[in-house]
Amino acid sequence: AQSVTQLDSQVPVFEEAPVELRCNYSSSVSVYLFWYVQYPNQGLQLLLKYLSGSTLVKGINGFEAEFNKSQTSFHLRKPSVHISDTAEYFCAVIPIKAAGNKLTFGGGTRVLVKP
Amino acid sequence: DTGVSQNPRHKITKRGQNVTFRCDPISEHNRLYWYRQTLGQGPEFLTYFQNEAQLEKSRLLSDRFSAERPKGSFSTLEIQRTEQGDSAMYLCASRGGTSTDTQYFGPGTRLTVL
Numbered sequence: 001a002q003s004v005t006q007l008d009s010q011v012p013v014f015e016e017a018p019v020e021l022r023c024n025y026s027s028s029v030s031v032y033l034f035w036y037v038q039y040p041n042q043g044l045q046l047l048l049k050y051l052s053g054s055t056l057v058k059g060i061n062g063f064e065a066e067f068n069k070s071q072t073s074f075h076l077r078k079p080s081v082h083i084s085d086t087a088e089y090f091c092a093v094i095p096i097k098a099a100g101n102k103l104t105f106g107g108g109t110r111v112l113v114k115p
Numbered sequence: 116d117t118g119v120s121q122n123p124r125h126k127i128t129k130r131g132q133n134v135t136f137r138c139d140p141i142s143e144h145n146r147l148y149w150y151r152q153t154l155g156q157g158p159e160f161l162t163y164f165q166n167e168a169q170l171e172k173s174r175l176l177s178d179r180f181s182a183e184r185p186k187g188s189f190s191t192l193e194i195q196r197t198e199q200g201d202s203a204m205y206l207c208a209s210r211g212g213t214s215t216d217t218q219y220f221g222p223g224t225r226l227t228v229l
Contacts, residue, residue: 006157042223043121044158044206044208044220051215090157101146101210102148102163103150103158105157105158107155107156108157
């Protein structure tokens with residue numbers, strides 16, 4: 001089984017400041033890793049995913065994440081946030097060789113960007 | 116590509132009533148997933164279809180819940196004898212046939228059981 005822990009439930013940040021959202025996972029098998037964003041009253045939108053290769057992954061809207069296998073982490077960063085980045089962010093994993101490929105999500109981190 | 120759609124977007128019902136939700140996936144996607152998201156939590160897997168076959172069900176899916184995908188296209192999720200604990204956002208996602216394909220989510224159906 002897999003589990004995902006997002007260490008911060010809420011992160012307040014000022015506009016144009018950097019932000020880092022922490023994600024750690026536990027799995028007995030290799031996994032693919034994902035970050036999704038959920039804006040109010042909307043479904044989830046994929047920000048980025050790590051499948052293999054370079055451990056630094058760039059996504060949409062200026063976000064990037066770094067996979068660290070030894071620390072089983074996949075932290076999300078953005079160097080300068082905008083008001084429009086106010087949303088909830090979810091880290092998720094899928095076992096590489098599982099037939100169903102169902103996502104296991106963390107509890108989410110709510111980002112509030114202040115002017 | 117019109118994305119994943121879900122109907123209704125909101126449903127308010129009284130305890131004990133039955134409700135049914137519909138999900139229309141992206142047309143070429145043969146895999147369809149249902150998740151449930153309660154307030155302040157991440158989505159939790161409920162069930163998964165490959166074409167019309169329901170291949171996996173979570174322990175969260177009690178016998179009051181049933182899901183179908185009769186022609187391998189749209190899917191329905193029915194909850195019988197709703198309970199207040201069923202209040203949640205029900206999310207549908209679909210993806211193509213490769214394991215690295217992204218799951219695309221619909222906007223969800225928010226259920227409130229009074």
